[in-house]
Amino acid sequence: MxxxxxxxxxxxxxxxxxxxxxxxxxxxxxxxxxxxxxxxxxxxxxxxxxxxxxxxxxxxxxxxxxxxxxxxxxxxxxxxxxxxxxxxxxxxxxxxxxxxxxxxxxxxxxxxxxxxxxxxxxxxxxxxxxxxxxxxxxxxxxxxxxxxxxxxxxxxxxxxxxxxxxxxxxxxxxxxxxxxxxxxxxxxxxxxxxxxxxxxxxxxxxxxxxxxxxxxxxxxxxxxxxxxxxxxxxxxxxxxxxxxxxxxxxxxxxxxxxxxxxxxxxxxxxxxxxxxxxxxxxMGRTMETSGVKELLQRNYEHPRWDHVAARCLACTNCTMVCPTCFCSTVEDVPNLSLDRSDHVRTWDSCFTSDFSYIHGGSVRPSVKSRYRQWMVHKLSTWHDQFASSGCVGCGRCITWCPTGIDITEEVREIRASDGANT
Amino acid sequence: METRADAGVLAPEFLRVTGRRKELADTWTLELEPRAEFPFRPGQFNMVYVFGFGEVAISISGDPAAPGKLVHTVRAVGKLTTALCASKAGAQLGIRGPFGTSWPVDEAAGGDVVLVAGGLGLAPLRPAVYRILAEREKFGRVTLLYGARSPETVLYRAELRRWARAGIDVRVTVDAADARWRGNVGVVTRLIDQAAVTAGATAAFVCGPEIMMRFAVSSLTQRGIPTDRISVSMERNMKCAVGFCGHCQYGPEFICRDGPVFPFRRIEHLFRIREL
Known part of the structure; x- marks a missing residue:
């Protein structure tokens, strides 16, 4: 040394x-x-x-x-x-x-x-x-x-x-x-x-x-x-x-x-x-962030969500590579003699249907609603919850998306037709 | 909010089941004995752990004036809740809690109160009923409107009669019934039209399936009750109950922490959005 x-x-x-x-x-x-x-x-x-x-x-x-x-x-x-x-x-x-x-x-x-x-x-x-x-x-x-x-x-x-x-x-x-x-x-x-x-x-x-x-x-x-x-x-x-x-x-x-x-x-x-x-x-991408919090919360019914859902595989890659995504689930792992059970926390993703399951089914059965949850949370409701954006602009979610969905492009498209309704 | 770094926030304490009572074909009420008093506010919930299965969020359905006893009413729906309902006296269950916001019972004093329950939604309202009955004279007209699927699924049947005798206008309706049922048939919102629900200093507490709450709130607002005087209890998947796991998000809200009881006005803009 x-x-x-x-x-x-x-x-x-x-x-x-x-x-x-x-x-x-x-x-x-x-x-x-x-x-x-x-x-x-x-x-x-x-x-x-x-x-x-x-x-x-x-x-x-x-x-x-x-x-x-x-x-x-x-x-x-x-x-x-x-x-x-x-x-x-x-x-x-x-x-x-x-x-x-x-x-x-x-x-x-x-x-x-x-x-x-x-x-x-x-x-x-x-x-x-x-x-x-x-x-x-x-x-x-x-x-x-x-x-x-x-x-x-x-x-x-x-x-x-x-x-x-x-x-x-x-x-x-x-x-x-x-x-x-x-x-x-x-x-x-x-x-x-x-x-x-x-x-x-x-x-x-x-x-x-x-x-x-x-x-x-x-x-x-x-x-x-x-x-x-x-x-x-x-x-x-x-x-x-x-x-x-x-x-x-x-x-x-x-x-x-x-x-x-x-x-x-x-x-x-x-x-x-x-x-x-x-x-x-x-810098390979840009995102116009002014008013993005309000933009997304007033566009929950925007047709762009259908557009992105057609491309999104709900694979969870974006949430796994995201440096701020924090969702987790827990699993109980009992041993074979059933006298001990470990409570294990693992990363989870809002892109699975199981994520929002309550008795009777998933609250977000469609991929559209799951992508919307992720993106609106990341760029908008995060501000309500933690007084900051949940996005730091690292670009991982874009690179590692198997179909190349680009969060900056999605924001741009929604902004371009703000208020459109399905 | 107080900051809690102790492991107890995420790890349960085991309590012994002291009583188990069958309410309906698939629904049981469990009584547990806390080590010390277990104070809670009406509308709050616990994370209940069943060994080897995991945790589930269950509202507390007992009397807040009797903190020496912890009461949960549970419907057996999946593996975990089936195991939970099968817990006999002497069994041990893990408890974390209480968590969440509560029905604004004290704020409702001095005026009328309308409680609207659908199905098992009566369980999280029961502590509010106990609290009101404990000081019945502090409230004006108190009305409980309860809708169940069928006469066989009317929860707390004996207690409903007792509450009626104790000065609550209790009205029950079922979605469907055979000829032996002589009560109301139809959705719970019809009871709102029947009952003497008036605006003024009236507070409404609503708990049930979201579709039922939507129609109930709509009827109540038509009666002139403002949406900030209407409270609803929301339900979502929960893993942690302290805002870490992300599962219970509802727009900007964490239902575990910001709810489960919300002034309707606060979530009104979210309520109409599907698959939120």
């Missing part, structure tokens, strides 16, 4: 006790270590002033950032290639990143191709989102066990491995903020989400390009991360492959300090700005 950064040998008796710290070193500042860490930036981060956070790190030293995080006890998760797609998975080193690869995205289409340079983050978002870590697809909520004198409920301590998310895009930070409102900020607190959310370190990456289905500019969520991260990187490819580092929290600033990265020059800063500007100019 690279021994870089400003780590100092630990004074006697100050060896870090965390299981991941095997080097016999201790950071001067224990708050970098997850089990001693400050609460996550989403709620208590102290925003840095603009001049304090900008440093520059050559690409050859990105591994030092990874090492520093790992030494501080964080597992690393980030983009890597699997099965022909860029997914989020465990990372060991910076060499696991999809160097030199990019993605091509269009409605119903996704593919990887070589870029011709060594960019490490030269693509946008794939089928995975960070919600798989914060809101796991399958989780045992509790178990009931038969005992001599009745029943016992066991609630597992939520597993929350300290994880540094590497390469979180601005739209994804926005998505995490949206799910924070759902699981932490609406009266009840989901213990599973909370435990995991409290134990992450966020390394954002500002996008230097946009994909064919991206529309974060329209949703005002990106392509530059404006907050809610510990560190934000901007990859600069011209005149020396390097990263601009910006801290977004105290612990992010401390980590940057450990790297002893030189302060960014004006040239570095303008190159980073140019990268973000390039992403803005490449």
């Amino acid at each position: 690279a021994q870089s950064g400003r780590r100092e040998p630990a004074p006697a008796g100050d060896i870090c006790a965390h299981r991941r710290c095997t080097l016999g070193y201790s950071f001067r500042d224990a708050t970098l270590i997850p089990h001693l860490a400050l609460p996550h930036p989403g709620r208590t981060a102290v925003r840095m002033n603009a001049t304090s956070g900008h440093h520059v790190l050559p690409v050859s030293r990105l591994g030092d950032l990874f090492s520093a995080l790992r030494s501080a006890g964080w597992n690393l998760a980030g983009p890597r290639i699997r099965d022909g797609a860029i997914v989020y998975d465990e990372l060991e080193t910076a060499a696991d990143l999809p160097a030199g690869w990019t993605d091509e995205q269009a409605p119903g289409k996704y593919g990887l191709k070589k870029r011709g340079d060594g960019a490490l983050f030269g693509y946008v978002v794939g089928p995975h989102s960070w919600k798989k870590y914060l809101f796991p697809p399958t989780v045992r909520m509790w178990s009931a066990t038969k005992t001599a004198d009745g029943m016992e409920v066991e609630v597992p301590q939520p597993a929350a491995p300290p994880t540094a998310f590497i390469g979180v895009r601005a739209c994804e930070l926005a998505a995490i903020a949206v799910q924070d409102k759902v699981f932490l900020g609406s009266g009840f607190v989901d213990p599973v989400y909370k435990a995991r959310r409290d134990n992450i370190f966020l390394v954002a990456v500002n996008c230097g390009q946009a994909g064919g289905t991206c529309f974060c500019s329209s949703m005002n969520t990106g392509p530059k991360a404006r907050g809610g991260f510990d560190i934000a990187l901007t990859e600069i490819l011209e005149d020396g492959h390097r990263f601009l580092l910006e801290s977004g929290s105290e612990r992010g600033e401390r980590l940057v300090a450990l790297l002893a990265a030189p302060a960014a020059s004006d040239a570095d800063r303008s190159a980073a700005d140019a990268a973000v500007a390039r992403a803005v100019s490449m």
